[in-house]
Amino acid sequence: MSNPILLAPGPVQLHPEVQRILAQPMIHHRTPEFDCILAHALSGLKFLFQTEQPVFIHTSTGSGGMESALVNTLNPGDHVLAIVSGKFGERWAEIAEVYGAHVHRLPIAWGDAVSPEVVKNYLKENPQTKLVLTQACETSTATVHDIKALGEIVAQTNALLLVDGITAVGAFPIPMDEWKIDGLIAGSQKGIMLPTGLSFVSFSKKAWAVVETAKTPRYYFDLRKELKANKNGETLFSSAVSLIKALDFVLKELQTKDLKQHFKEIKRRADFTRTIGQLMGLSLYSKSPSDSVTAFQLPASITTENGVQLRTHFEKKYHVTIMGGQDQAKGKILRLGHMGYITDHDMIETMSRLASALHDFGCTIDSEKIKHESIQWLKANSL
Amino acid sequence: MSNPILLAPGPVQLHPEVQRILAQPMIHHRTPEFDCILAHALSGLKFLFQTEQPVFIHTSTGSGGMESALVNTLNPGDHVLAIVSGKFGERWAEIAEVYGAHVHRLPIAWGDAVSPEVVKNYLKENPQTKLVLTQACETSTATVHDIKALGEIVAQTNALLLVDGITAVGAFPIPMDEWKIDGLIAGSQKGIMLPTGLSFVSFSKKAWAVVETAKTPRYYFDLRKELKANKNGETLFSSAVSLIKALDFVLKELQTKDLKQHFKEIKRRADFTRTIGQLMGLSLYSKSPSDSVTAFQLPASITTENGVQLRTHFEKKYHVTIMGGQDQAKGKILRLGHMGYITDHDMIETMSRLASALHDFGCTIDSEKIKHESIQWLKANSL
Numbered sequence: 001m002s003n004p005i006l007l008a009p010g011p012v013q014l015h016p017e018v019q020r021i022l023a024q025p026m027i028h029h030r031t032p033e034f035d036c037i038l039a040h041a042l043s044g045l046k047f048l049f050q051t052e053q054p055v056f057i058h059t060s061t062g063s064g065g066m067e068s069a070l071v072n073t074l075n076p077g078d079h080v081l082a083i084v085s086g087k088f089g090e091r092w093a094e095i096a097e098v099y100g101a102h103v104h105r106l107p108i109a110w111g112d113a114v115s116p117e118v119v120k121n122y123l124k125e126n127p128q129t130k131l132v133l134t135q136a137c138e139t140s141t142a143t144v145h146d147i148k149a150l151g152e153i154v155a156q157t158n159a160l161l162l163v164d165g166i167t168a169v170g171a172f173p174i175p176m177d178e179w180k181i182d183g184l185i186a187g188s189q190k191g192i193m194l195p196t197g198l199s200f201v202s203f204s205k206k207a208w209a210v211v212e213t214a215k216t217p218r219y220y221f222d223l224r225k226e227l228k229a230n231k232n233g234e235t236l237f238s239s240a241v242s243l244i245k246a247l248d249f250v251l252k253e254l255q256t257k258d259l260k261q262h263f264k265e266i267k268r269r270a271d272f273t274r275t276i277g278q279l280m281g282l283s284l285y286s287k288s289p290s291d292s293v294t295a296f297q298l299p300a301s302i303t304t305e306n307g308v309q310l311r312t313h314f315e316k317k318y319h320v321t322i323m324g325g326q327d328q329a330k331g332k333i334l335r336l337g338h339m340g341y342i343t344d345h346d347m348i349e350t351m352s353r354l355a356s357a358l359h360d361f362g363c364t365i366d367s368e369k370i371k372h373e374s375i376q377w378l379k380a381n382s383l
Numbered sequence: 384m385s386n387p388i389l390l391a392p393g394p395v396q397l398h399p400e401v402q403r404i405l406a407q408p409m410i411h412h413r414t415p416e417f418d419c420i421l422a423h424a425l426s427g428l429k430f431l432f433q434t435e436q437p438v439f440i441h442t443s444t445g446s447g448g449m450e451s452a453l454v455n456t457l458n459p460g461d462h463v464l465a466i467v468s469g470k471f472g473e474r475w476a477e478i479a480e481v482y483g484a485h486v487h488r489l490p491i492a493w494g495d496a497v498s499p500e501v502v503k504n505y506l507k508e509n510p511q512t513k514l515v516l517t518q519a520c521e522t523s524t525a526t527v528h529d530i531k532a533l534g535e536i537v538a539q540t541n542a543l544l545l546v547d548g549i550t551a552v553g554a555f556p557i558p559m560d561e562w563k564i565d566g567l568i569a570g571s572q573k574g575i576m577l578p579t580g581l582s583f584v585s586f587s588k589k590a591w592a593v594v595e596t597a598k599t600p601r602y603y604f605d606l607r608k609e610l611k612a613n614k615n616g617e618t619l620f621s622s623a624v625s626l627i628k629a630l631d632f633v634l635k636e637l638q639t640k641d642l643k644q645h646f647k648e649i650k651r652r653a654d655f656t657r658t659i660g661q662l663m664g665l666s667l668y669s670k671s672p673s674d675s676v677t678a679f680q681l682p683a684s685i686t687t688e689n690g691v692q693l694r695t696h697f698e699k700k701y702h703v704t705i706m707g708g709q710d711q712a713k714g715k716i717l718r719l720g721h722m723g724y725i726t727d728h729d730m731i732e733t734m735s736r737l738a739s740a741l742h743d744f745g746c747t748i749d750s751e752k753i754k755h756e757s758i759q760w761l762k763a764n765s766l
Contacts, residue, residue: 004408011409011624022625023406025387026394026578026723028704059444059580060603061620067603098602187621195409195625197442197580219481220443220450220604237444238570241394242405242578321411340409 002353004319005346009139009167009293010190012340015253018194018246029239037248038239042230044251045200048192048259049184050175055202056226057247059240062166062187065199067095068221069162069183070131073207075215076100078130081122081159083114086140087326088164092133099216101131110141110328111295113288116149129159130210136168140326142295142335143286144168151180160207166190169200171266171292171339173259182207188243191292191339193250197243264383267291269338269347272381276351276374277336280358280365285333295325295333302361304331310361317360318353348374385736387702388729392522392550392676393573395723398636401577404629412622420631421622425613427634428583431575431642432567433558438585439609440630442623445549445570448582450478451604452545452566453514456590458598459483461513464505464542466497469523470709471547475516482599484514493524493711494678496671499532512542513593519551523709525678525718526669527551534563543590549573552583554649554675554722556642565590571626574649574675574722576633580626647766650674652721652730655764659734659757660719663741663748668716678708678716685744687714693744700743701736731757 006013014022027033045055058064070092074080080101082093085108093103106122108114114134123129132154137144147163154161160182168174169184170191176184181204188198201223203211211223222236229236254262270291274284282296289295298307308331311324325333336350352371359365389396397405410416428438441447453475457463463484465476468491476486489505491497497517506512515537520527530546537544543565551557552567553574559567564587571581584606586594594606603620612619637645653674657667660679668678681690691714694707708716719733735754742748 004410006409006411008411011411011621014409019406019408023402025402026389026397026572027387028389028391028394028706029579030706031698031704059442059447061442061623063620064442064603095602098600098605100600189409189621195623196412196621197623197626217481217483217599219478220447222481237446238394238572238579240444240578240580243580315414321414323411323413 002319002349005350006321007336007342007346007350008321008323009335009337010187010339011196012189012193012337013342014195015193015250015341017249021246021249022195022242024245027241029235029241034239034241035233037245038235039233041244041248041251044248044255047255048170048251049202051177051202053202053204054227054230055200056223056230057235057244058199058201058221059197059237060199061196062185062199063091064221065166065185065187065201066092066164068199068201068223069185070095070099071216071218071221072211072223073131073160073162073183073214074099074101077102079126079128080104080131080133081106081119081129083108083119083132083134083145085112085114085135085143085145086110086138088135088139092164096131096133111143111286113143113145116146116153119150120153123153123157123159127157129157132159132161134161135164136174137290137292139167139293140329141286142290142293143288144290145288147174147181148179154182155180160210167290167292172263172290176202180204188247192247193340194243194246197240198247266338268381268383269342270294272347272377273336273338273351275377276370279373280355280370281363285329292339293335293337295335297333299363301363306361307331310357313360314354314357318357320350320353344378348378385702385732388733389704390719390725390729390733391704391706392718392720393570393722394579395572395576395720396725397578398576398633398724400632401629404632405578405625407628410624412618412624417622417624418616420628421618422616424627424631424634427631427638430638431553431634432585434560434585436585436587437610437613438583439606439613440618440627441582441584441604442580442620443582444579445568445582446474447604448568448570448584449475449547451582451584451606452568453478453482454599454601454604455594455606456514456543456545456566456597457482457484460485462487462509462511463514463516464489464502464512466491466502466515466517466528468495468497468518468526468528469493469521471518471522475547479514479516494526494669496526496528499529499536502533503536506536506540506542510540512540515542515544517544517546519546519548519557520673520675522550522676523712524669525673525676526671527673528671530557530564531562537565538563543593550673550675555646555673559585563587571630575630576723577626577629580623581630649721651764651766652725653677655730655760656719656721658760659753662756663738663753664746668712675722676718676720678718680716682746684746689744690714693740696743697737697740701740703733703736727761731761
């Protein structure tokens with residue numbers, strides 16, 4: 001059997017050292033050893049988020065982090081603008097509605113990025129807007145929004161810009177303070193290259209003024225209490241020791257390597273994937289493609305039904321797990337992640353095996369040629 | 384250096400196979416391999432909870448599980464009885480208050496169990512009570528409550544009995560259906576012997592009728608949606624793959640071994656600890672001691688300040704991590720956990736090293752004698 005490869009947009013392949021750390025004997029979260037690890041990790045998260053503000057760790061998935069950002073800033077009845085450019089934009093809107101917000105959805109065609117001008121005009125006409133909700137990268141369409149431009153616009157208003165950075169933080173630049181982001185959320189199993197289990201949230205000063213008085217009831221995700229606990233060197237509830245130990249390792253690695261270099265490596269994978277994909281007749285689905293994940297439109301010759309089967313076939317016969325499309329994109333696209341511990345060998349194998357899988361579905365593609373081109377491209381574009 | 388030992392009431396020492404599983408390469412949560420693991424784990428949880436009802440997995444700490452049980456059953460303004468017999472009883476009360484309940488606290492002296500009669504009379508006089516909140520084992524005092532009796536009493540009323548079983552489920556019998564428990568919560572890092580990161584919640588049929596109509600807003604912990612997702616073979620949000628894989632292993636082990644045998648092993652550790660502790664002049668703090676954790680009162684000769692130092696000294700010099708007291712019990716007690724992967728060697732070493740530590744603090748104890756007695760007791764009481 002050929003070696004299994006996981007190139008989904010999260011969860012991602014783990015660094016061998018992360019695997020080693022996860023296998024270590026348990027230590028208690030109230031020990032000098034863990035106190036030291038937690039302090040390092042909390043400081044490393046500020047480096048990763050590029051912020052002077054505290055970054056918090058929740059034991060939850062990324063969606064828990066999104067809920068946290070909302071319940072800490074929302075008053076029931078608040079007017080909220082939700083940029084809905086895919087499945088996760090809709091999630092923002094849903095959570096805000098559950099907590100009593102008046103949600104105005106700004107629908108964006110799947111694969112498109114939001115126009116900052118449209119947001120600017122909306123906020124001018126609707127100055128009562130309290131929150132603007134967006135993804136940095138909409139994972140379901142592999143599309144990046146112009147967060148820098150949105151940050152500039154929202155900073156001119158009383159609203160807060162909450163950014164789901166779950167498929168962004170750790171994958172491409174999203175400097176929280178510089179880009180005037182008021183709330184930034186990350187998840188452990190994407191750009192931070194850990195198993196699923198942690199989310200991360202940080203607020204700007206402007207947001208903190210709102211957090212202090214926000215009336216939505218919260219306990220598990222109460223960041224006012226978490227802040228107090230962190231100041232005492234603890235997490236508010238039992239720490240997810242194993243994951244935080246591994247987090248500390250990843251953050252140290254990123255600090256040693258520097259984010260610039262790390263982002264270059266991920267961008268190289270995205271560029272490689274796009275180039276070789278296009279050689280196979282796959283076109284980009286997104287008009288604003290993300291470096292964290294690439295979505296390919298399947299050839300017109302492949303029906304929607306076959307599109308779903310192709311992904312399963314690829315996994316079953318070729319042992320590569322990538323993701324298909326969700327909701328309206330189901331059976332129409334393939335999504336390949338560029339985050340995590342990925343070797344050049346993984347990338348070459350993924351593309352040549354994908355060529356074979358497409359060949360099995362009637363596409364005229366030479367897998368050996370794709371392998372050759374892949375090797376050549378990576379050689380020519382080594383870092 | 385002597386080998387480090389972790390005998391806290393959670394997190395606990397891990398089974399070597401759990402450590403091995405946590406170190407495995409990542410797999411995606413939308414794969415046939417994981418589908419199968421999740422299905423097994425969800426069914427194994429019903430075995431563990433001894434219930435016909437579905438048991439749910441949250442990616443959260445145990446406190447998240449407590450919040451889940453409350454937000455899924457509470458209407459703002461509901462009258463709630465909280466049995467407060469320690470730190471975690473107070474947590475129940477706090478969460479309920481945050482979500483708008485009228486909370487009546489039933490204060491129990493630390494170390495005491497609640498009198499079921501008192502609860503019975505309270506409910507007779509206060510028939511408007513919607514929820515009764517209790518711990519099965521109050522971790523801060525190492526005390527068990529009579530959940531079976533409480534279940535009988537609450538079943539006669541319209542109220543629901545929500546039981547924090549975080550330091551109970553997997554450690555001693557707490558059959559959910561038989562004991563008429565309406566909501567049972569467990570955490571991964573205690574009797575379930577995994578790292579911190581998962582909580583588990585299950586509701587009785589009586590509770591489900593309330594869940595369907597409860598008005599507290601919830602999204603991350605919405606068990607109506609989680610139920611739907613589980614029926615489709617998925618978790619509502621990204622699955623914590625690594626932990627759920629390890630959970631599946633633990634549950635299989637427990638099913639193979641049978642709960643009776645497993646509980647016997649834990650009870651043997653509790654009996655051992657109490658017997659040897661008393662030989663060292665340590666008396667039991669709790670009047671209703673739990674099999675999951677034992678709290679010892681420190682000798683009168685040790686001041687509160689020295690009591691705090693003793694625990695740190697034990698960890699630093701003898702490499703054994705146990706817990707001290709919290710809040711009003713700070714510096715006055717030591718708490719030793721009996722859950723997790725614990726060998727007889729660990730127990731002998733813990734007690735003989737504890738004897739040495741007490742000796743360092745002026746107690747007249749012969750560590751060699753304690754070691755000898757420990758070995759003898761374990762031999763005489765082998766399973």
